[in-house]
Amino acid sequence: MRHKLLAVLCVTAVSASLLGGCGSEKKTEEKETAGEVQGNELSDGSDEEAEEETKTEEAASEEKSSEDSSKAEGVTLDVSKPLSGTHHAEMILKDYGTIKMELDADTAPLTVTNFVKLVQEDFYDGLTFHRIIDDFMMQGGDPEGNGTGGAEETVKGEFSNNGVENDISHTKGVISMARSSDYDSASSQFFIVQADSTYLDGDYAAFGHVTEGMDIVDEICKNAKPINSSGLVDTPEQPVIEDIVIVD
Incomplete structure (x- = not known):
């Protein structure tokens, strides 16, 4: 026979602003600020998009879990001989x-x-x-x-x-x-x-x-x-x- 199907959701959001602010040393306040601005420019809204995508996928996961929980618990019967009852x-x-x-x-x-x-x-x-x-x-x-x-x-x-x-x-x-x-x-x-x-x-x-x-x-x-x-x-x-x- 053939059986069924479930999906595993995995979402990874990388913040470009963090990349901009993760230097080995902070030499000047001006350089640090410039790095933060550059990081925000590189993100181009990807952080917000990733967050929205995460929320959507989490909602889908919750809906799927709700559907699964409504299914009856299955049992395995011994079919090596004819059933009765x-x-x-x-x-x-x-x-x-x-x-x-x-x-x-x-x-x-x-x-x-x-x-x-x-x-x-x-x-x-x-x-x-x-x-x-x-x-x-x-x-x-x-x-x-x-x-x-x-x-x-x-x-x-x-x-x-x-x-x-x-x-x-x-x-x-x-x-x-x-x-x-x-x-x-x-x-x-x-x-x-x-x-x-x-x-x-x-x-x-x-x-x-x-x-x-x-x-x-x-x-x-x-x-x-x-x-x-x-x-x-x-x-x-x-x-x-x-x-x-x-x-x-």
Whole structure:
């Protein structure tokens, strides 16, 4: 997977007036004064500019720290064997906010374990939602950004038409795995149902639902401008996944 990004700010301001006043000896008051004047001329306002730049960068740093502190604390789950129980995750979308999700590992243990594994490897960081259809769903998690990519490993499709009982219905807010015609081809691409689509039941591995942030999903779907009938969105317009955190 891939992970994320932080910057370290380092600002060095050198005062030309100090250079002008740092001689080995002060011979006369007139010479000292002349040196101070010369130093002020050489600075040409750089001291003021440096101070202003420092304030700007400090403000940016404080804002970034505030954003980071609002993120949920992440945990690392043992994915060496199928998970069980209920787990929670938070997905941060650039320019939109946070979508909170509940994952049902009792119903879809292989699917949830695969998803958590990819999250913990930072696989999703920087990927996008490339396929968006209003009144249907938004689909993402493809490293190619066009629906053709995925992770190295695939997972067995956990749905009834593939021999696995799964009673999660594809209603608004449900999270499910995308796949090709091969029932066991799901890997990293997932979709969030925006409008009830129960006709998908039995054919796709639903594994959780959105608990907070459906307003973000609605906004994205409503404003999407697909460039073809399959719902593909032009790359610059694809919402970016900044981070997904496993909360518990």
